[in-house]
Amino acid sequence: MRVHVLVVAAGKGLRAGGDLPKQYQDLAGQSVLRRTLTRFHQHPEVDAVTAVIADGAAELFTQCAAGLDKVTAAVPGGAERQVSVRLGLEAIARHAPDIVLIHDGARPLVSNATIAKVIAAAARDRAALAALPVADTLKRETEAQTTLETVPRAGLWRAQTPQGFDFATILDLHQRFAERDDMTDDASLCEAAGIPVTLVEDRADNIKITRPDDFVMAERLLETNMETRVGSGFDVHAFEEGSSVTLCGVDIPHTAKLKGHSDADVGMHALTDAIYGALADGDIGHHFPPSDNQWRGASSDVFLKHAMDRLAQRGGRLILADVTLMCEAPKVGPHRDAMRQQLAEIMGVSVDRVAVKATTTEKLGFTGRGEGIAAQATATISLPAAS
Ligand code: MG
Numbered sequence: 001m002r003v004h005v006l007v008v009a010a011g012k013g014l015r016a017g018g019d020l021p022k023q024y025q026d027l028a029g030q031s032v033l034r035r036t037l038t039r040f041h042q043h044p045e046v047d048a049v050t051a052v053i054a055d056g057a058a059e060l061f062t063q064c065a066a067g068l069d070k071v072t073a074a075v076p077g078g079a080e081r082q083v084s085v086r087l088g089l090e091a092i093a094r095h096a097p098d099i100v101l102i103h104d105g106a107r108p109l110v111s112n113a114t115i116a117k118v119i120a121a122a123a124r125d126r127a128a129l130a131a132l133p134v135a136d137t138l139k140r141e142t143e144a145q146t147t148l149e150t151v152p153r154a155g156l157w158r159a160q161t162p163q164g165f166d167f168a169t170i171l172d173l174h175q176r177f178a179e180r181d182d183m184t185d186d187a188s189l190c191e192a193a194g195i196p197v198t199l200v201e202d203r204a205d206n207i208k209i210t211r212p213d214d215f216v217m218a219e220r221l222l223e224t225n226m227e228t229r230v231g232s233g234f235d236v237h238a239f240e241e242g243s244s245v246t247l248c249g250v251d252i253p254h255t256a257k258l259k260g261h262s263d264a265d266v267g268m269h270a271l272t273d274a275i276y277g278a279l280a281d282g283d284i285g286h287h288f289p290p291s292d293n294q295w296r297g298a299s300s301d302v303f304l305k306h307a308m309d310r311l312a313q314r315g316g317r318l319i320l321a322d323v324t325l326m327c328e329a330p331k332v333g334p335h336r337d338a339m340r341q342q343l344a345e346i347m348g349v350s351v352d353r354v355a356v357k358a359t360t361t362e363k364l365g366f367t368g369r370g371e372g373i374a375a376q377a378t379a380t381i382s383l384p385a386a387s
Contacts, residue, residue, distance in 0.1 A: 003119055004097035004167070005040045007051040009033050009061075009105030010077025010084040022209055023105040024060045028219045030315070032209055034064040035108035038315045040101075041068045043115050048095055051105065052077040052088040067309050082183050086174040093171060099123055100170060101162040102186050106209040109221055114202050115162060121198045122164030127190045129164070130202035131157040160202050163187050169195065227385040228319070230378055231277025235269040238372040245373070247325060247332065248356055249301060249342035254330045258373060261290045265300040266375040267323050267356070271343065272300070274321070274379035275307035279314060301346045308347050316383035318347060322355040326367045326374040332358035 009023045023033040030038075033051070040049045053061050053074045065071040075091040077084030085102060092100070099122050103110065114130050121128035138151040163186045173189040183189055187197045205221045207214060242257025248267040258264035273283050284303050288295045295302075311318065321343060325332050332339075336356050344351040361368045 001098045003099045005049045005101045006088045007105050010052045010054045028222050041070045042314045052084040089171045097167045100167045101164045103162040117200045118162045118164040125198040126166045128198040129187045130160045226382045229278045231274045233270040233273030233377045235266045236374045237264045237266045248339035250338045262298040268300040270375035270377040272303045272307045274377040278379045278381045319380040323377040325358045
């Protein structure tokens, strides 16, 4: 089953204030739209994500989607939401999806659980939407605005997104109802055609960012939704004949070199595995198989950057990288700050988030006998607790 997500982000979004449309404004260090795209990109059941964007927003969008390889080229939208969705559906038809999820670009806090439930319900029932039961008592202003009416709330739900559909069904409805301009969401088209829609109970934190206050609320929700994880890594490389070693990206003259498939940077390998570990996302050997000749002699910053990309794709950030090198020689101390600088630059973090330490093993074991160098590392990361 092929699941495609259509993110609707063509609005001008001026109610939120600011110079940019709200979906491109910063929310705790990333744009709203990047956060929304990332939520779907990292979901294991989602195959591809396409956004519908406004005229002239191509450059802003490219920044939002950088490094997210499930995100396809954006589709230019129309003046109304309904037109934008139809254009988006027509554009993704060539990917032949079975299920499409249609989602507001301004809902960056959608959970993994809601995404999974909407996919399952759409696959089973043809049409589904995330929604919240109305808890407040509802009042309607009368025309004269002097009295109020209470609207019975029994059976009332607030429609949110994602809304999920059998792809052929919703594409057909959008083409059939292209002239109607009274549809404020996509489930409405099913209702108009008499197709039942399944309600999927959503979480209250899947808010739509509309007004300036919503940014404050979303930032608070993001803070409380982050979890801290620690991963560990360990690596060993043996010495062979040579005249320098590469440790944490720094070349140090020595009476031997380290043997390995890549540049054998034992410290950087341990750190890279620590980041993969914190993500529970395999190890260097899994992502860069030694059997693959393209990594022969590779500079290890390729591995470290890859692990950091995987972290960014999951919406996470590095809190601290801590590496310990174990050897009798060469001396690490004089190169420590250069190593920290080097690692910080590769990872795109400030140098106070990178520690490099060294120890001998009191002449014991293989490191003590000068047969090689061992390294261990921990990576502490902050990651959205999306599930
Ligand atoms: Mg290694």
